[in-house]
Amino acid sequence: MNTAFDVIVVGGGAVGAACARELARAGRSVAFMDPDTDEGQAWRAAAGMLAPEIESRDSDDPTVALGVAGRDRLVVLAERLKESIGAEIGLWQEGIAHAAFDEADETLLRARVAHQRQQSLHVDWLDAEEAKTRWPWLGPAYGALWAPAGGGVDPQRLVEALRADAVHLGATLITDRALSIERHGDKVAAVRGAERYPATDVVIAAGAWSGLIEGLPRPLAVAPIRGAMAALPAPEGVGRAIVYGKGAYLMGRGDEVTVGSTMEYAGFKNEVTAAGLARIFAGASQLCPALARSPVTRTWSGLRPVSADGLPLLGRDPSLEGLWYATGHGRNGILLSGITGVLIRQLIVGEPTVIEDLSAFDPGRFWKW
Ligand SMILES: Cc1cc2nc3c(=O)[nH]c(=O)nc-3n(C[C@H](O)[C@H](O)[C@H](O)COP(=O)(O)OP(=O)(O)OC[C@H]3O[C@@H](n4cnc5c(N)ncnc54)[C@H](O)[C@@H]3O)c2cc1C
CATH class of the missing domain: 3.50.50.60 (FAD/NAD(P)-binding domain)
Known part of the structure; x- marks a missing residue:
C-alpha cells in the first residue's frame, strides 16, 4: 500500500x-x-x-480508578455510537454483587467495602437476609459486596x-x-x-x-490466559443479574445464564476442557444450586491478554x-x-x-x- x-x-x-x-x-x-x-x-x-469494584485485586490496585473511568466512558460511548451510526451496544447498569460463602470471604469482602468507601467508591455490604431477598435463588451466602454502578455491555x-x-x-x-x-x-x-x-x-x-x-x-x-465459559437456560427467577462467588460468576440475561470463567495457562490453545468446566460449575452451583439441574447449552473460550x-x-x-x-x-x-x-x-x-x-x-x- x-x-x-x-x-x-x-x-x-x-x-x-x-x-x-x-x-x-x-x-x-x-x-x-x-x-x-x-x-x-x-x-x-x-x-x-463492567465490574471495577469487584475485579480489584488489592486495596491499592490502580485499575480500580481506571476501571471506573472506563465504565463512565462506555456510558458516553453508548450514546455517541447510537447517535453516530445507530448502534446499540447493550449497556445496562443494574449493579453487580460478590457473594461470600464462608467467614474468610466475608471478612475479606467486608474489608474491601470499607476500603473502597474510603476511596469514595459506591459499594455496600448486604447481609445474608438482604442478599437472599434480592436473589432468592442464591445459595447459602454469608452476605455480599454490592456495587450498584456495575453492569454490562454486549462485547x-x-x-x-x-x-x-x-x-x-x-x-x-x-x-x-x-x-x-x-x-x-x-x-x-x-x-x-x-x-x-x-x-x-x-x-x-x-x-x-x-x-x-x-x-x-x-x-x-503479555501472554494468553484462557478463559472458558458456559451457557445454560436460566433457572426460575434469575432474570438479569451478575453475581460473583468463589472462583466463578453468574450472569443472568433473561432466558439464559452465562457462567465463567477459568484462568488457564495453555498457550494459544483455544479449547474448552472438562477440567475447566468442572471448576466453573463447582463455583456456579454454589452461587445458584438450581443450576446443577440445568443442561449446558453452549460452551466457548477465549484468550485474554495478560501482562x-x-x-x-x-x-x-x-x-x-x-x-x-x-x-x-x-x-x-x-x-x-x-x-x-x-x-x-x-x-x-x-x-x-x-x-x-x-x-x-x-x-x-x-x-x-
Ligand atoms: C472468557 C472471557 C471472559 C471475559 N469477560 C470480560 C468481562 O466480563 N469484562 C471485561 O471487561 N473483559 C472481559 N474479558 C477480557 C476482555 O475480553 C479482554 O481484556 C479484551 O477483549 C482485550 O481486548 P484486546 O483488543 O486487547 O484483545 P482482543 O479482544 O483479543 O482483540 C485483539 C485483536 O487483535 C487481532 N490481532 C491479533 N494478532 C494480530 C496481528 N498480528 N495483526 C493484526 N491484528 C491482530 C485479533 O484478531 C483481535 O481481533 C474476558 C475475556 C475472556 C476470554
Missing part, C-alpha cells in the same frame, strides 16, 4: 477499534489492521461485565460498533495480520503484513498476540519513537476499551491525559535495559 498513514493500530478488537475510532475523531489519518479470523480473540468470548456489538464508527469517522480497516514492525533508525517506519503499510506512529493492540509481532525492540510481557504484573501496558515504547502499546488488559479489556482509546489518542496527539498519572501502566516498567 502506498498511502502513508499518520497512525496504524495493529488489532481491531475491543482495544484496537476504540483506539482507531478516537484517533480518527482527532483528525488523524488512521488505519487499523485485523485478520478477522476466529482463533480465540478475547472480545468474541467475553462476558462484558461483540461493542466491537462491531467501534469498528463501524471508526470507519464512519474516516479510519481504514485493513483485513490483514501484522507480521512485523519496520524501523528506520530510531523511528517506526511501517507495519508489514501481506503488504507494507507506512506510518508515523504504530499502536500495538493485538491482544494476546501482541508479543508475536516481529521487530518489537524488546520481548513483550506479567496483571496491569495493562499503556503508552510509548521507551526507545523506538512512534511505537505505542495498548495491550495487556487481562480480565477487564471490555471495561477498559473506551478509556484506553481516549488515553492513547491524548498521548499520541500530545494533550494532557484524563488520568494524570499513568506510571503504573508505563510499558517501560518491564524493561531496565
Whole structure:
C-alpha cells in the first residue's frame, strides 16, 4: 500500500477499534489492521461485565480508578455510537454483587467495602437476609459486596460498533495480520503484513498476540490466559443479574445464564476442557444450586491478554519513537476499551491525559535495559 498513514493500530478488537475510532475523531489519518479470523480473540468470548469494584485485586490496585473511568466512558460511548451510526451496544447498569460463602470471604469482602468507601467508591455490604431477598435463588451466602454502578455491555456489538464508527469517522480497516514492525533508525517506519503499510506512529493492540509481532525492540510481557465459559437456560427467577462467588460468576440475561470463567495457562490453545468446566460449575452451583439441574447449552473460550504484573501496558515504547502499546488488559479489556482509546489518542496527539498519572501502566516498567 502506498498511502502513508499518520497512525496504524495493529488489532481491531475491543482495544484496537476504540483506539482507531478516537484517533480518527482527532483528525488523524488512521488505519487499523485485523485478520478477522476466529482463533480465540478475547472480545468474541467475553462476558462484558463492567465490574471495577469487584475485579480489584488489592486495596491499592490502580485499575480500580481506571476501571471506573472506563465504565463512565462506555456510558458516553453508548450514546455517541447510537447517535453516530445507530448502534446499540447493550449497556445496562443494574449493579453487580460478590457473594461470600464462608467467614474468610466475608471478612475479606467486608474489608474491601470499607476500603473502597474510603476511596469514595459506591459499594455496600448486604447481609445474608438482604442478599437472599434480592436473589432468592442464591445459595447459602454469608452476605455480599454490592456495587450498584456495575453492569454490562454486549462485547461483540461493542466491537462491531467501534469498528463501524471508526470507519464512519474516516479510519481504514485493513483485513490483514501484522507480521512485523519496520524501523528506520530510531523511528517506526511501517507495519508489514501481506503488504507494507507506512506510518508515523504504530499502536500495538493485538491482544494476546501482541508479543508475536516481529521487530518489537524488546520481548513483550503479555501472554494468553484462557478463559472458558458456559451457557445454560436460566433457572426460575434469575432474570438479569451478575453475581460473583468463589472462583466463578453468574450472569443472568433473561432466558439464559452465562457462567465463567477459568484462568488457564495453555498457550494459544483455544479449547474448552472438562477440567475447566468442572471448576466453573463447582463455583456456579454454589452461587445458584438450581443450576446443577440445568443442561449446558453452549460452551466457548477465549484468550485474554495478560501482562506479567496483571496491569495493562499503556503508552510509548521507551526507545523506538512512534511505537505505542495498548495491550495487556487481562480480565477487564471490555471495561477498559473506551478509556484506553481516549488515553492513547491524548498521548499520541500530545494533550494532557484524563488520568494524570499513568506510571503504573508505563510499558517501560518491564524493561531496565
Ligand atoms: C472468557 C472471557 C471472559 C471475559 N469477560 C470480560 C468481562 O466480563 N469484562 C471485561 O471487561 N473483559 C472481559 N474479558 C477480557 C476482555 O475480553 C479482554 O481484556 C479484551 O477483549 C482485550 O481486548 P484486546 O483488543 O486487547 O484483545 P482482543 O479482544 O483479543 O482483540 C485483539 C485483536 O487483535 C487481532 N490481532 C491479533 N494478532 C494480530 C496481528 N498480528 N495483526 C493484526 N491484528 C491482530 C485479533 O484478531 C483481535 O481481533 C474476558 C475475556 C475472556 C476470554
